Amino acid sequence: MRTEPIVPARIDFGRDDGVPWAPDFGDVYHPREGVAAQARGVFLLGNGLPGRWQGRARFTIVETGFGLGHNFLATWAAWRDDPSRCTRLHFVSFEKHPPRRDDLQRALARSPWPELGRQLVQAWPPLTPNLHEIDFDDGRVRLLLGLGDATALARATVARADAFYLDGFAPACNAALWTPDLFRALARLAAPGATVATWSAARAVRDGLAGAGFDVQAAPGPGRKRDITLARYAPRFVPEPPPGRRMPEAAPTHAVVVGAGLAGAATARALAREGIDCTVLDRAPAPAAGASGNPAGLFHGTVGVDDGPHMRWHRAASVVAAAWVRDAATRGVPGAADGLLRLDAAVALDAMQAVVQAQGLPPDYVEVLDAAAASARAGLPLGHPGWQYAHGGWVDPAALVSDALAQPGVRWKGQAHAQALHWSPEGWQVLDGQGKPLAEAPMVVLASGDGTLGLAGLPAAWARRQRGQVSWVGAADVAVPLPRCPVASGHYLLALPGSGLLFGATQQADDDDATVRDADHAANLAGAAALVGGRNLLRDGASIDGRVGWRVVTRDRLPMAGRAPDLLAPMPARRDAPRLVPRREGLYLLCALGSRGITSAGLAARLVAAQASGAPWPVEADLADALDPARFALR
Numbered sequence: 001m002r003t004e005p006i007v008p009a010r011i012d013f014g015r016d017d018g019v020p021w022a023p024d025f026g027d028v029y030h031p032r033e034g035v036a037a038q039a040r041g042v043f044l045l046g047n048g049l050p051g052r053w054q055g056r057a058r059f060t061i062v063e064t065g066f067g068l069g070h071n072f073l074a075t076w077a078a079w080r081d082d083p084s085r086c087t088r089l090h091f092v093s094f095e096k097h098p099p100r101r102d103d104l105q106r107a108l109a110r111s112p113w114p115e116l117g118r119q120l121v122q123a124w125p126p127l128t129p130n131l132h133e134i135d136f137d138d139g140r141v142r143l144l145l146g147l148g149d150a151t152a153l154a155r156a157t158v159a160r161a162d163a164f165y166l167d168g169f170a171p172a173c174n175a176a177l178w179t180p181d182l183f184r185a186l187a188r189l190a191a192p193g194a195t196v197a198t199w200s201a202a203r204a205v206r207d208g209l210a211g212a213g214f215d216v217q218a219a220p221g222p223g224r225k226r227d228i229t230l231a232r233y234a235p236r237f238v239p240e241p242p243p244g245r246r247m248p249e250a251a252p253t254h255a256v257v258v259g260a261g262l263a264g265a266a267t268a269r270a271l272a273r274e275g276i277d278c279t280v281l282d283r284a285p286a287p288a289a290g291a292s293g294n295p296a297g298l299f300h301g302t303v304g305v306d307d308g309p310h311m312r313w314h315r316a317a318s319v320v321a322a323a324w325v326r327d328a329a330t331r332g333v334p335g336a337a338d339g340l341l342r343l344d345a346a347v348a349l350d351a352m353q354a355v356v357q358a359q360g361l362p363p364d365y366v367e368v369l370d371a372a373a374a375s376a377r378a379g380l381p382l383g384h385p386g387w388q389y390a391h392g393g394w395v396d397p398a399a400l401v402s403d404a405l406a407q408p409g410v411r412w413k414g415q416a417h418a419q420a421l422h423w424s425p426e427g428w429q430v431l432d433g434q435g436k437p438l439a440e441a442p443m444v445v446l447a448s449g450d451g452t453l454g455l456a457g458l459p460a461a462w463a464r465r466q467r468g469q470v471s472w473v474g475a476a477d478v479a480v481p482l483p484r485c486p487v488a489s490g491h492y493l494l495a496l497p498g499s500g501l502l503f504g505a506t507q508q509a510d511d512d513d514a515t516v517r518d519a520d521h522a523a524n525l526a527g528a529a530a531l532v533g534g535r536n537l538l539r540d541g542a543s544i545d546g547r548v549g550w551r552v553v554t555r556d557r558l559p560m561a562g563r564a565p566d567l568l569a570p571m572p573a574r575r576d577a578p579r580l581v582p583r584r585e586g587l588y589l590l591c592a593l594g595s596r597g598i599t600s601a602g603l604a605a606r607l608v609a610a611q612a613s614g615a616p617w618p619v620e621a622d623l624a625d626a627l628d629p630a631r632f633a634l635r
Helices: 036-045 070-081 100-106 114-123 150-156 180-189 202-209 262-273 309-329 348-361 371-378 396-403 449-456 518-531 594-612 621-627 629-634
Strands: 058-064 088-095 133-134 140-146 159-168 190-198 214-220 226-233 254-258 277-281 295-300 339-341 366-369 386-389 393-395 410-413 422-426 427-431 437-439 444-446 463-473 487-489 491-496 500-504 544-553 561-567 583-591
Touching: 036 070, 036 190, 036 371, 058 070, 058 150, 058 180, 070 088, 070 114, 070 140, 070 437, 088 150, 088 348, 088 393, 100 114, 100 463, 114 254, 133 277, 133 309, 133 396, 150 180, 159 180, 180 190, 202 214, 202 226, 202 487, 214 561, 254 262, 254 437, 262 277, 262 295, 262 396, 262 410, 262 444, 262 583, 262 594, 295 309, 295 594, 309 393, 309 594, 309 621, 339 371, 366 371, 371 386, 393 396, 396 594, 422 449, 422 583, 427 583, 444 449, 449 463, 449 544, 449 583, 463 518, 463 594, 487 518, 491 518, 518 544, 544 594, 561 594, 561 629, 583 594, 594 621
Parallel strands: 058 088, 058 159, 088 140, 159 190, 254 277, 254 444, 277 410, 339 487, 444 583
Antiparallel strands: 133 140, 190 226, 214 226, 295 393, 339 386, 366 386, 422 427, 427 437, 463 500, 463 544, 487 491, 491 500, 561 583
16 A cells, blocks of 8 residues: 555634634535534434444444544444443444644544543544554544545455545545545445445435435435435445455454463453463573563664555554553553654664655654764764654563463463364364473464464474573663663663663574574674773673574565464465465464564454454455465465
8 A cells, every 4th residue: 555644634623713723625524513523413323322232242433534533432332322332342443643642632632531531632542554453442442544535445444344434525525535436445445335424415425326326315404404324234245355355254252372481472452452361482491582581672663755564564663662661561561662763873863754754754753863862862872863763762572471361361381282173064173292281272373483484384494593692781781871761673682670781683694593592692782882982881790691492584674473374275366365265164373573563563463353253354465465464375
């Protein structure tokens, strides 16, 4: 999906009637009668809500035109007030010109739902061109906010919608939200019998919906609105989705996750939040025994001239990682998500600033700091400018893993070495080396690092192991001020609270030596010293400790996350679309997170959980393709 800079909405709050005005579109954000009357009278009542969601496991609404969020808040409030509500409510909404946080706060200051409005403002994401997944009410209400062109986002979204709210500015003011192309893209998301409600009674709107496969009817509107439009999806033909896009009719009740590192723990957490109980197996006697056992690790986004899959993935994933770390920190997990500084010696300051300006990236995602400002931020003399990532930071990965495995619905089982899988129509069995069952479930997620591909029966050449050694010293051995924030650029520096300085890390392919090596300590120290202009970081005679672990990386440096391909089934004639590759029922992979494990694990796990449960996918379809394990089956 091609991204474009997000241009925030201009909002005029100065009208005599108090109704916010959009000067760029020449229209109001809501009628004078108030937001509640339109939200309830048109969108909820027009879609048969709350009645249609009652007793269901999940219900998904797709909206065009998030605006100031009033329809979302009204729907959330109705869900809260309904004792027979669905277990999970998903609200997908597209907005090309979202409000800035302060404008949203001002607009919702007099909301009919003040408590919900405050929560929305607090959770408001950076205005970057992504799908932003935001949880409320412990994940039972989920807003998937797509920032960008609605037609492009509707084509790129994977969801099964039960109801649609069409709520852009009037067709005469904003024709882009009322086109036949958009209606066809929405129809692709529609579940059988999905309903539509919109306040617009324009003939072009009704004709466009009818042309996309909806049965359309007029209905009386609320208040002074004479007519509104209602519709129901009733196409003559519904094409079969390709294997990589099929959504389950119902979520499995339980799953087995193999691997208790970051990937496995994140997956168990994400599945449990979808109501899928998990048993997590690992060969070691304690969680996070592999690369996830380092004293600390970093996470952050990326910026580049080409806003391609790597940039988009790490941008979206870093925001999810920051939210995960902040949540875990409330339960005592050591870490912080208050910024990371990545130095850049290869790009001039004005070129860095030009990239940020061209992509419209906001300061609450990334800022460019010159060398002086970067030095002030870090509290150390730095010789280069840097990218300050607001959603970057650090965390103790082992503590993060343990916290995830302690979530309700997750059961951890150590010293359980999974060595084979057996499939039957009743589901999967995970077997040990003697062929004895360790666990069984209708769904298995393989997240066991370098053992994943072999256990799945997939080629080992799809990924490779990479050795890494980290180094650290106690605070008394440090000869410079400890950095105020993580500093990185190839190598990194991180102050460990109360215990010293962490620096690293080496990257060595085809190296199975588990010994902590002095030569690698020296390489880590040299790389870290280069961040501060070659200054000596340590006092004479400093005692350096370290740890060795192995990462798994793919050739394209992106993780594998999704349903396992079936290599024994006939391959598709087209060789350019991973979604066309046949899949193994109930078997998923989450592996090869590489050196960005903390950054990637949370969002990758959410993607796997969505694919398994039938929830809307948290990333665009082409980005999911970029992570799809089946991409290697086509190469």
